[in-house]
Amino acid sequence: MNMKDFPEFEIFQDFNGTQIKFQYALLDTGTFFSLKAIEDSKKDLIRIFSSYDNVSLANTLEKIRKTIKEELNRRYFTESDNDKFNEMNFDYFRGNISENSDSQTCLIVDGKEMSMNDFEKLISPYNGFRIEVKIFEE
DSSP states (O other): OOGGGSOSEEEEEOTTOOEEEEEEEEEEOSSOEEEEEEEOOSSSOOOEEEEEESSOHHHHHHHHHHHHHHHHHOOOEEEETTEEEEEESSSOOOOEEEEOTTSOEEEEETTEEEOHHHHHHHHGGGTTSOOOOOOOOO
């Protein structure tokens, strides 16, 4: 794959069948390829995914496509009428660190804003347990 064949954006489908457009931002340093996929949305919260590879541009693109598809279609939480993070489906969850319209730090999990209050409510029943927080770029 060469640079002129590289897509500017791609559209992916989430678990609800919603089409979501991601714009690509590519950095070619000569020694590795770094790629960001930025959700193209009018919403206040957007998701950003990253990938890099030191072998080829095609590898970088394939990695980010796989990550986006997995994350858009994995549901970490079940929802109830009054609680968008009612119950964890696994013993872990992943999301993006973001900022809401009030410039407050939040997480985007399952495509929804998880405020720090939501996070506190989620973990408070686990008082005495251990937690691991890992911040990384794909």
